[in-house]
Amino acid sequence: GQNIDQPTEMTATEGAIVQINCTYQTSGFNGLFWYQQHAGEAPTFLSYNVLDGLEEKGRFSSFLSRSKGYSYLLLKELQMKDSASYLCAVRAFSNDYKLSFGAGTTVTVRA
Amino acid sequence: DVKVTQSSRYLVKRTGEKVFLECVQDMDHENMFWYRQDPGLGLRLIYFSYDVKMKEKGDIPEGYSVSREKKERFSLILESASTNQTSMYLCASRPRQGASYGYTFGSGTRLTVV
Numbered sequence: 001g002q003n004i005d006q007p008t009e010m011t012a013t014e015g016a017i018v019q020i021n022c023t024y025q026t027s028g029f030n031g032l033f034w035y036q037q038h039a040g041e042a043p044t045f046l047s048y049n050v051l052d053g054l055e056e057k058g059r060f061s062s063f064l065s066r067s068k069g070y071s072y073l074l075l076k077e078l079q080m081k082d083s084a085s086y087l088c089a090v091r092a093f094s095n096d097y098k099l100s101f102g103a104g105t106t107v108t109v110r111a
Numbered sequence: 112d113v114k115v116t117q118s119s120r121y122l123v124k125r126t127g128e129k130v131f132l133e134c135v136q137d138m139d140h141e142n143m144f145w146y147r148q149d150p151g152l153g154l155r156l157i158y159f160s161y162d163v164k165m166k167e168k169g170d171i172p173e174g175y176s177v178s179r180e181k182k183e184r185f186s187l188i189l190e191s192a193s194t195n196q197t198s199m200y201l202c203a204s205r206p207r208q209g210a211s212y213g214y215t216f217g218s219g220t221r222l223t224v225v
Binding site for chain 2: 004008033035041042043044045048062089097098099100101102103104
């Protein structure tokens with residue numbers, strides 16, 4: 001099975017940087033995804049990592065260490081619209097289709 | 112521009128009713144999924160489908176069934192609704208090929224069973 005842990009809540013100030021950590025224990029590994037979900041809306045895809053290292057996309061970056069079972073999502077130059085829940089999801093090698101999700105981290109950006 | 116459509120945004124049903132949740136995607140995706148989302152528990156997989164007529168149980172299939180008669184449509188059925196099935200239900204799809212493809216989600220159906 002999969003065990004995926006991420007903090008429940010984080011608060012940061014507009015313009016600051018926030019790092020959301022995700023640790024996972026899976027029976028296999030074939031990629032890690034981050035999604036953003038605003039209240040009452042559908043999750044939307046942010047990033048995908050399958051190899052170790054940092055992937056940068058504008059203000060958002062995602063890092064993966066497969067040996068440590070660890071990823072983080074880095075949000076820079078925070079804006080009020082970044083207030084949302086951020087979901088970490090892992091795909092196990094044994095089954096390419098399913099994603100297992102963490103419970104999500106709610107980020108609140110304050111002025 | 113809408114890609115995954117769930118038929119109802121909000122639904123209220125009575126205990127014991129048979130409930131149908133519909134999901135339609137227009138991206139010609141082979142794989143489709145039903146999750147439920149509850150506070151503190153995250154998204155949990157109920158059922159998924161690799162392709163038309165195919166279905167596989169997810170992590171919490173009890174009390175649910177699914178139907179995939181056409182490629183674009185994946186239906187979730189609550190055989191006899193119970194109050195513990197009150198939840199947000201999310202449908203998602205992805206293409207068969209392409210490891211980097213994540214899911215495209217629908218907007219969700221918030222179901223309340225009274």
